Amino acid sequence: MKVINMKTTKKLTALFAAIAITALALSGCATNASNNTDAMATMADQVTVTDAWVKEPTMPGMTGMFGLIENTGDAEVVLVGGSSDIAGMVEVHEVTAEGQMQKIEGGLVIAAGKTATLEVGGNHVMLMNLSTTPAVGEEVTVTLKFKDGSTLEVTAPVKSAAGGDESYNENAEMSQMGN
Amino acid sequence: MSPNDNTEQPTGEPLGASASDSARRVSRRHLLIGGAAAGAGAVAAVGIGAATGSLSSQSDSDNTGSPKNSKEYESAAKLFGEGTVSPYGKHQAGIVEPNPLQANIRYAAYDLLPSTDRNAIKRMLRVVTGDIERLTEGRGALADSEPELAEIPANLTITVGFGAELVRRVNPNLVPDWLAPLPAFTRDQLDASYSGGDLMLNIQADDPLTVAHAHRMLMRDLASFASIRWVQSGFRRAAGAEPAGTTMRNMMGQVDGTVNPDPEVDEFDGLVWETAKAGWLAGGSAFVLRRIDMLLDTWDKVARSAREETIGRDLPVGAPLTGTKETDPADFEAVNSLGLPVIPDFAHIRRARSTDPNERILRRGVNFEDNGKAGLLFACYQVNPLTQFVPIQQRLDELDLLNQWIVHVGSAVFAIPPGFKKGGFVGETLFG
Ligand code: HEM
Numbered sequence: 001m002k003v004i005n006m007k008t009t010k011k012l013t014a015l016f017a018a019i020a021i022t023a024l025a026l027s028g029c030a031t032n033a034s035n036n037t038d039a040m041a042t043m044a045d046q047v048t049v050t051d052a053w054v055k056e057p058t059m060p061g062m063t064g065m066f067g068l069i070e071n072t073g074d075a076e077v078v079l080v081g082g083s084s085d086i087a088g089m090v091e092v093h094e095v096t097a098e099g100q101m102q103k104i105e106g107g108l109v110i111a112a113g114k115t116a117t118l119e120v121g122g123n124h125v126m127l128m129n130l131s132t133t134p135a136v137g138e139e140v141t142v143t144l145k146f147k148d149g150s151t152l153e154v155t156a157p158v159k160s161a162a163g164g165d166e167s168y169n170e171n172a173e174m175s176q177m178g179n
Numbered sequence: 180m181s182p183n184d185n186t187e188q189p190t191g192e193p194l195g196a197s198a199s200d201s202a203r204r205v206s207r208r209h210l211l212i213g214g215a216a217a218g219a220g221a222v223a224a225v226g227i228g229a230a231t232g233s234l235s236s237q238s239d240s241d242n243t244g245s246p247k248n249s250k251e252y253e254s255a256a257k258l259f260g261e262g263t264v265s266p267y268g269k270h271q272a273g274i275v276e277p278n279p280l281q282a283n284i285r286y287a288a289y290d291l292l293p294s295t296d297r298n299a300i301k302r303m304l305r306v307v308t309g310d311i312e313r314l315t316e317g318r319g320a321l322a323d324s325e326p327e328l329a330e331i332p333a334n335l336t337i338t339v340g341f342g343a344e345l346v347r348r349v350n351p352n353l354v355p356d357w358l359a360p361l362p363a364f365t366r367d368q369l370d371a372s373y374s375g376g377d378l379m380l381n382i383q384a385d386d387p388l389t390v391a392h393a394h395r396m397l398m399r400d401l402a403s404f405a406s407i408r409w410v411q412s413g414f415r416r417a418a419g420a421e422p423a424g425t426t427m428r429n430m431m432g433q434v435d436g437t438v439n440p441d442p443e444v445d446e447f448d449g450l451v452w453e454t455a456k457a458g459w460l461a462g463g464s465a466f467v468l469r470r471i472d473m474l475l476d477t478w479d480k481v482a483r484s485a486r487e488e489t490i491g492r493d494l495p496v497g498a499p500l501t502g503t504k505e506t507d508p509a510d511f512e513a514v515n516s517l518g519l520p521v522i523p524d525f526a527h528i529r530r531a532r533s534t535d536p537n538e539r540i541l542r543r544g545v546n547f548e549d550n551g552k553a554g555l556l557f558a559c560y561q562v563n564p565l566t567q568f569v570p571i572q573q574r575l576d577e578l579d580l581l582n583q584w585i586v587h588v589g590s591a592v593f594a595i596p597p598g599f600k601k602g603g604f605v606g607e608t609l610f611g
């Protein structure tokens with residue numbers, strides 16, 4: 001009995017939520033039509049970032065931010081860089097087949113409806129020239145910058161990651177980047 | 180979790196959940212009124228009958244394409260591995276919820292690093308809370324390198340406890356007087372490697388891999404704050420192995436956990452849950468863990484009747500020697516034809532029973548078996564160990580025939596902070 005009641009309540013809640021969203025969308029249309037067309041939406045507007053975290057630095061002066069960047073829009077978005085209070089330089093990096101990391105030329109392209117995974121050993125947002133060393137449990141704010149100039153602020157907790165060294169091979173290129 | 184939270188958990192159960200699964204989420208006392216109407220082709224899980232496997236009566240082969248035996252029913256229905264328990268509420272999860280408790284239990288104690296000060300403790304607890312929230316939902320921890328292992332939450336709960344040193348580093352004025360090593364008992368043979376600790380995690384789930392993975396994630400996050408002191412793992416019967424609500428058996432074969440305060444019958448506030456008097460701990464509890472070795476080789480040589488007299492209860496069903504059913508009240512006045520008490524003076528239940536109703540504890544024992552030893556991880560919750568656990572253990576220490584076959588080898592006391600809400604973190608009241 002209990003179980004059934006709970007289900008019903010949940011379904012109803014979901015239904016009301018759906019109605020509420022529709023109403024919101026409609027009113028949005030009526031009051032601010034210019035902001036509601038896809039053509040006008042900025043890249044930042046159509047992006048959702050989840051599960052963001054910053055790795056506890058294991059090398060002096062630099063670390064990475066990871067997470068999921070979902071393009072919820074109809075057009076591709078391109079992440080080109082960013083900024084942060086704690087970093088002098090923020091770049092979008094990839095890791096080559098040889099395990100070296102480098103700036104992604106032209107930025108990270110995320111097709112419409114796709115999600116880019118930023119992960120240790122793969123693509124990441126590189127925070128360089130750190131002014132402080134963020135400690136585990138602290139929150140770091142990073143402003144992501146897209147190709148059209150739009151920006152998105154992301155707050156990410158600092159976590160330690162095991163085996164993170166795979167993407168931070170101390171190679172010449174890497175230490176150059178840090179400087 | 181407060182009773183109000185019951186409907187919140189576990190989440191997402193489809194209709195036609197397996198019998199054992201449905202029974203799990205209905206507390207033992209509600210079994211008879213439990214049961215769910217089901218859609219076409221789904222199995223209606225109804226009360227005890229379903230829980231004890233009477234589904235097999237519907238399972239004779241037919242040609243309608245429906246499952247042919249109870250195994251197929253099980254696989255067609257929801258798996259217990261999908262079960263989740265909300266970490267939020269007035270009290271931390273893993274103490275009275277879920278009911279029944281999970282099958283695989285791990286206690287892990289940590290020592291804080293010298294550098295872990297008040298601010299670092301706050302950061303540490305936030306990270307731990309983030310892990311608890313995600314893992315108990317069946318999502319990988321942030322930065323989880325094996326997120327697939329988190330996909331089977333199996334009713335995972337992670338309960339956090341604080342040793343005196345942690346509280347002292349946050350605020351020396353907030354250390355409860357009982358948060359210290361217990362007074363020594365004459366028979367104790369304590370081993371430091373199973374005792375003490377500044378921070379305790381109790382990780383419980385119905386799947387051992389879930390427990391191991393959750394602990395690995397937490398251990399990694401704790402690495403910059405604390406070092407591991409000890410880990411003690413225990414187990415009950417596997418989930419679904421017996422009807423929900425069955426009292427567990429310990430390694431001596433006894434039904435263990437019969438006489439225990441019940442949140443649906445007893446007032447837990449002031450007995451198990453700390454009240455407003457306890458300040459930051461209100462809604463929390465005081466936790467005692469005793470590692471007790473069992474000398475099973477000599478116990479096994481004891482005649483069955485003597486084993487039953489040692490406890491004061493029988494072995495087949497755990498009935499008091501003055502009764503026939505597990506739930507029969509023990510009659511401590513009854514005498515046999517020789518005029519001797521039926522439940523002997525040295526019997527464990529006579530010695531453990533107090534006439535003072537405040538001198539009760541919520542027992543949460545589990546079995547352990549490792550390094551060639553077996554025994555009981557005796558765990559209990561109360562508001563004050565000095566007025567609840569200690570007087571009981573003093574009586575047992577003085578006289579209890581069971582002492583011939585058990586040795587207390589580990590001891591630890593932790594303050595269990597209250598539960599927390601979404602957006603908050605475990606132990607936040609300490610920083611108030
Ligand atoms: C390996 C050690 C132990 C074993 C094997 C054991 C076993 C049992 C068993 C079989 C029962 C009867 C069933 C039940 O009501 O649960 C029982 C009852 C009880 N035990 Fe233990 N026990 C042990 C240690 C302890 C300790 C250390 C304490 C507390 C200091 C304790 C406190 C109690 C209490 C309060 C009861 C209920 C008594 C009543 O009111 O009927 N036990 N125990």
Ligand SMILES: [Cu+2]
Pocket residue numbers: 064093101102124126
């Ligand atoms: Cu990089």
